[in-house]
Amino acid sequence: MENVESHGAFSLGKISPRFERISLVLLLASLTLPDTCGMGESLDLKPNIILMLADDLGIGDIGCYGNTTIRTPNIDRLAKEGVKLTQHIAAASLCTPSRAAFLTGRYPIRSGMASSNAYRALQWNAGSGGLPVNETTFAKVLHQQGYVTGLVGKWHQGVNCDSVHDFCHHPLNHGFDYFYGMPFTLLNNCQDHKPPELDAAFQVELWFYTQLIAVAVLTLLIGKTIGLVSVSWKATVWFGVLGFLFFASWYSSYGFVKYWNCVLMRNYNITEQPMKLERTASLVLKEAVSFIQSNKHRPFLLFVSFLHVHTPLFTTERFLGKSKHGLYGDNVEEMDYLVGRILDTIDKEGLRDNTFTYFASDHGGQLEAQEGKTQLGGWNGIYKGGKGMGGWEGGIRVPGIIRWPGVLPTNTVVHEPTSLMDIFPTIAHVSGGAVPQDRIIDGRNLLPLLQQKVKHSEHEFMFHYCGSYLHAVRWHQKDSGALWKAHYMTPVFSPKDGGACYGRGICPCFGKGVTHHNPPLLFDLSRDPSEAVPLSPDTEPLFHMVLESIEKAVKEHQKTLTPVPQQLSFFNVMWKPWLQPCCGTFPFCQCDNEDASVNAIALD
Ligand SMILES: *[C@@H]1O[C@H](CO)[C@@H](O)[C@H](O)[C@H]1NC(C)=O
Numbered sequence: 001m002e003n004v005e006s007h008g009a010f011s012l013g014k015i016s017p018r019f020e021r022i023s024l025v026l027l028l029a030s031l032t033l034p035d036t037c038g039m040g041e042s043l044d045l046k047p048n049i050i051l052m053l054a055d056d057l058g059i060g061d062i063g064c065y066g067n068t069t070i071r072t073p074n075i076d077r078l079a080k081e082g083v084k085l086t087q088h089i090a091a092a093s094l095c096t097p098s099r100a101a102f103l104t105g106r107y108p109i110r111s112g113m114a115s116s117n118a119y120r121a122l123q124w125n126a127g128s129g130g131l132p133v134n135e136t137t138f139a140k141v142l143h144q145q146g147y148v149t150g151l152v153g154k155w156h157q158g159v160n161c162d163s164v165h166d167f168c169h170h171p172l173n174h175g176f177d178y179f180y181g182m183p184f185t186l187l188n189n190c191q192d193h194k195p196p197e198l199d200a201a202f203q204v205e206l207w208f209y210t211q212l213i214a215v216a217v218l219t220l221l222i223g224k225t226i227g228l229v230s231v232s233w234k235a236t237v238w239f240g241v242l243g244f245l246f247f248a249s250w251y252s253s254y255g256f257v258k259y260w261n262c263v264l265m266r267n268y269n270i271t272e273q274p275m276k277l278e279r280t281a282s283l284v285l286k287e288a289v290s291f292i293q294s295n296k297h298r299p300f301l302l303f304v305s306f307l308h309v310h311t312p313l314f315t316t317e318r319f320l321g322k323s324k325h326g327l328y329g330d331n332v333e334e335m336d337y338l339v340g341r342i343l344d345t346i347d348k349e350g351l352r353d354n355t356f357t358y359f360a361s362d363h364g365g366q367l368e369a370q371e372g373k374t375q376l377g378g379w380n381g382i383y384k385g386g387k388g389m390g391g392w393e394g395g396i397r398v399p400g401i402i403r404w405p406g407v408l409p410t411n412t413v414v415h416e417p418t419s420l421m422d423i424f425p426t427i428a429h430v431s432g433g434a435v436p437q438d439r440i441i442d443g444r445n446l447l448p449l450l451q452q453k454v455k456h457s458e459h460e461f462m463f464h465y466c467g468s469y470l471h472a473v474r475w476h477q478k479d480s481g482a483l484w485k486a487h488y489m490t491p492v493f494s495p496k497d498g499g500a501c502y503g504r505g506i507c508p509c510f511g512k513g514v515t516h517h518n519p520p521l522l523f524d525l526s527r528d529p530s531e532a533v534p535l536s537p538d539t540e541p542l543f544h545m546v547l548e549s550i551e552k553a554v555k556e557h558q559k560t561l562t563p564v565p566q567q568l569s570f571f572n573v574m575w576k577p578w579l580q581p582c583c584g585t586f587p588f589c590q591c592d593n594e595d596a597s598v599n600a601i602a603l604d
């Protein structure tokens with residue numbers, strides 16, 4: 001879609017009630033005008049919408065995607081009753097940017113959620129970066145269409161900008177009427193006795209804050225000596241000692257991470273700090289079920305953003321030790337059970353035929369997640385690479401299933417390229433709304449493809465970024481059926497790594513950690529889905545033509561990019577004490593306001 005001129009009809013920012021009325025009238029008017037962006041006529045079916053997104057789940061971890069030993073009967077049932085996408089592509093291979101793209105239907109580089117440094121995801125609840133206020137999420141569009149909108153689970157799109165209560169990046173400021181879950185993401189630090197994650201971020205921040213304290217103390221001392229500051233010696237010494245002790249204890253133990261990042265919130269209020277992992281799964285389930293039950297009489301959007309299957313893979317007793325694939329398999333099977341309970345609720349409430357249900361993963365499994373020889377990350381099937389890598393298929397090709405009884409066919413498989421970004425325009429369309437006209441939307445309405453009214457998806461080229469670096473491009477050449485992929489950069493694997501960056505957490509996007517390819521590495525995924533043998537002008541007569549077409553598409557794409565504030569810059573990502581969500585006395589943030597005995601749904 002070209003950058004269509006603003007119609008002034010669809011204004012979604014913070015606007016006065018009078019303007020809201022005017023824009024609503026204009027919006028209604030625009031719905032009856034001829035369609036200008038190829039979305040087809042507007043529907044007014046207003047089905048309920050349930051979006052379920054797993055964290056770090058590989059495409060090879062699911063029964064209906066070919067796994068014969070892991071048990072995922074509920075996800076398999078969903079596929080049987082709907083459409084299974086085999087080429088469903090995440091816009092990024094890491095949580096924060098992939099989810100930003102999912103929520104907005106736009107490549108993360110457009111919203112500033114793709115980083116050019118080593119911080120590729122938000123690191124703290126107390127950072128100042130996050131999904132910009134002027135981005136429009138699908139929740140905002142559906143809210144305007146009269147939907148009640150809820151998010152249960154992981155957010156990882158930031159919390160505050162300038163002060164601890166501005167909540168500028170919070171889900172409730174992005175179109176959700178209800179939020180229960182983690183503003184951050186699950187990570188190893190949330191469970192005692194697990195090897196801490198986030199170490200890389202610490203080292204730079206440790207350096208930064210030590211310098212800051214040193215400079216502050218020095219300034220005070222000099223100021224005092226020349227008589228510019230009237231602070232007592234006692235206060236100066238206290239300041240220096242306390243500051244030093246505080247950061248020394250923080251960095252030496254890493255213990256604060258759990259208190260600062262492993263937090264559960266209901267709307268703007270902290271319910272558990274730190275969260276108690278033993279009961280989190282049942283609380284997430286309870287919140288999802290009760291959201292459905294209490295909103296069954298009006299159209300609702302429920303985004304269940306699972307904390308599963310991210311490390312530390314905390315799993316309840318019912319599933320612990322039960323799978324054939326260790327702790328990781330146990331956790332996948334527990335998540336499948338949660339999916340089943342949510343599907344059961346839809347059935348029980350009589351909502352099945354009027355509910356659009358979607359299941360996917362935010363990106364591929366993390367090959368490097370290991371403890372000793374035990375694999376703790378997902379399995380990406382026949383696809384090369386995984387989480388954190390820019391272009392390799394294993395990081396971006398994820399499961400994608402959509403069920404809508406009576407509207408979509410059942411037991412159907414679609415092999416065309418689709419994107420997680422397509423969900424935005426698709427549900428905007430089925431809600432009777434439209435996507436914002438004042439910006440580029442990279443996703444496409446999937447409905448015609450899912451209903452098999454058209455043969456091909458609208459995606460001809462897809463751009464595979466690693467942070468803000470373009471690593472690879474896919475070209476679906478519709479007439480020939482070829483599925484070309486050109487890699488400009490690939491992460492450096494040491495020979496024994498066999499397709500991963502073991503010992504480094506995740507692969508880097510730039511610098512010494514990547515190999516530049518000129519000419520690019522070219523594959524035809526329709527013949528070589530595992531990207532095993534690069535083509536050459538000798539083996540592929542179309543070699544030069546394909547690379548020229550792709551190069552042209554890249555130039556066109558780059559023309560549509562405009563500079564935006566970088567949400568993942570060092571200063572936006574780093575921990576800022578004044579932004580720390582905290583119940584209790586900072587820095588000792590601790591509370592438990594959840595009456596879990598009343599709330600929890602037993603998983604066993
Ligand atoms: C099924 O998933 C497990 C867990 O990720 C993996 O170890 C195994 O190789 C997969 N099996 C198949 C047949 O894909």
Ligand SMILES: *[C@@H]1O[C@H](CO)[C@@H](O)[C@H](O)[C@H]1NC(C)=O
Pocket residue numbers: 132134135439563564565
């Ligand atoms: C949001 O605001 C930033 C900063 O002013 C601007 O660069 C960007 O283009 C805006 N985005 C949209 C979608 O309007």
